[in-house]
Amino acid sequence: MQRKVTVIGAGNVGATVAQRLAEKQLADVVMIDIVEGLPQGKALDLQEAAPIEKHDARLTGTNDYKASEGSDVIIVTAGIPRKPGMGRGDLLTTNAKIVKGIMEQTAPLSPDAVLILVTNPLDAMCHVALQTSKFPRNRVVGMAGILDAARFRSFIATELNVSVENTHAFVLGGHGRTMVPLPRYSTVAGIPITELMPQDRIEALVERTRWGGVEIVDLLKNNSAYYAPASAAVEMADSILKDRKKILPCTAYLQGEYNIHDLFIGVPVKLGKDGVEEIIEVTLTEEERTALKKSADAVRSLVESLD
Ligand code: APR
Numbered sequence: 001m002q003r004k005v006t007v008i009g010a011g012n013v014g015a016t017v018a019q020r021l022a023e024k025q026l027a028d029v030v031m032i033d034i035v036e037g038l039p040q041g042k043a044l045d046l047q048e049a050a051p052i053e054k055h056d057a058r059l060t061g062t063n064d065y066k067a068s069e070g071s072d073v074i075i076v077t078a079g080i081p082r083k084p085g086m087g088r089g090d091l092l093t094t095n096a097k098i099v100k101g102i103m104e105q106t107a108p109l110s111p112d113a114v115l116i117l118v119t120n121p122l123d124a125m126c127h128v129a130l131q132t133s134k135f136p137r138n139r140v141v142g143m144a145g146i147l148d149a150a151r152f153r154s155f156i157a158t159e160l161n162v163s164v165e166n167t168h169a170f171v172l173g174g175h176g177r178t179m180v181p182l183p184r185y186s187t188v189a190g191i192p193i194t195e196l197m198p199q200d201r202i203e204a205l206v207e208r209t210r211w212g213g214v215e216i217v218d219l220l221k222n223n224s225a226y227y228a229p230a231s232a233a234v235e236m237a238d239s240i241l242k243d244r245k246k247i248l249p250c251t252a253y254l255q256g257e258y259n260i261h262d263l264f265i266g267v268p269v270k271l272g273k274d275g276v277e278e279i280i281e282v283t284l285t286e287e288e289r290t291a292l293k294k295s296a297d298a299v300r301s302l303v304e305s306l307d
Helices: 012-023 038-053 088-109 122-133 145-160 199-210 212-220 227-241 286-306
Strands: 004-008 028-032 059-062 073-076 114-117 140-142 246-255 261-272 275-279
Touching (some): 004 012, 004 088, 012 038, 028 038, 114 122, 114 227, 122 246, 122 286, 140 261, 145 199, 145 227, 227 261
Parallel strands (some): 004 028, 114 140
Antiparallel strands (some): 140 246, 246 261, 261 275
């Protein structure tokens, strides 16, 4: 296989990302982790599953960044995950140091790569990656909106007893409690859910989406979610590697779009071989604009506390 994706962090999210990339035959995969033996062991285990899963992707596990040289896409999942009672913001200082160190080592080896950030707090980690890598803004993008939208979609499908494939959901804003799910742009077979569900049920599903990460942390206790986050990151990699130009909710660096300046926040973007090829602006109601501003203010204060 000719395309190369490096996954940094061979923990729950990273290993699941590597598995999905290989099984979908999207690229050869290099897994890097700070723990000796961990990426090597997981890559070998995944490689040994290949004859049964019927894919020809090559998986390499290493602690040496040299192996990442010339990557098309780099997916950053390294860091500490949340424990019960922790917000994503509690991970700020530790994960910022980790992401900075990773960027210093990987960016010079793959100067043309698209960076996909998964490590939380996501919006702030995107800032660290942009600043440290010095990549153009279109090649630094965060995974959050696809996950939040997938959670919303799965709740909508269960509520209405319809196929998840018929659902679309639209989520703006930061990855956290201030996220802005937009019910009027969320549909089943093209029909807005506002026509299919009473307002109180929509509000209940929106609230469950907002707290979707916490719901999983409270159940798992020692880990945060990883199956759905990995699926979301791989959907982004797929659109970039195959230049599919899918419109997906992702965390992008805004420079005036939505009247937000110099800040990473979740918006619909077109993802292709150059990363974020376009930021799609939709007209918001007064209420939605206010909610997005509140979300942007929360992200900005987290980023400023980092500085
Ligand atoms: N370089 C490389 N790998 C590192 C580094 C580093 N400096 N620091 C930590 N890691 C590795 C850990 O050794 C571990 O294997 O990152 C991995 C993280 O894996 P998990 O602890 O299983 O965490 P995971 O559930 O995968 O979440 C990772 O993604 O969704 C976010 O909030 C989540 O920030 C967290 C990240």
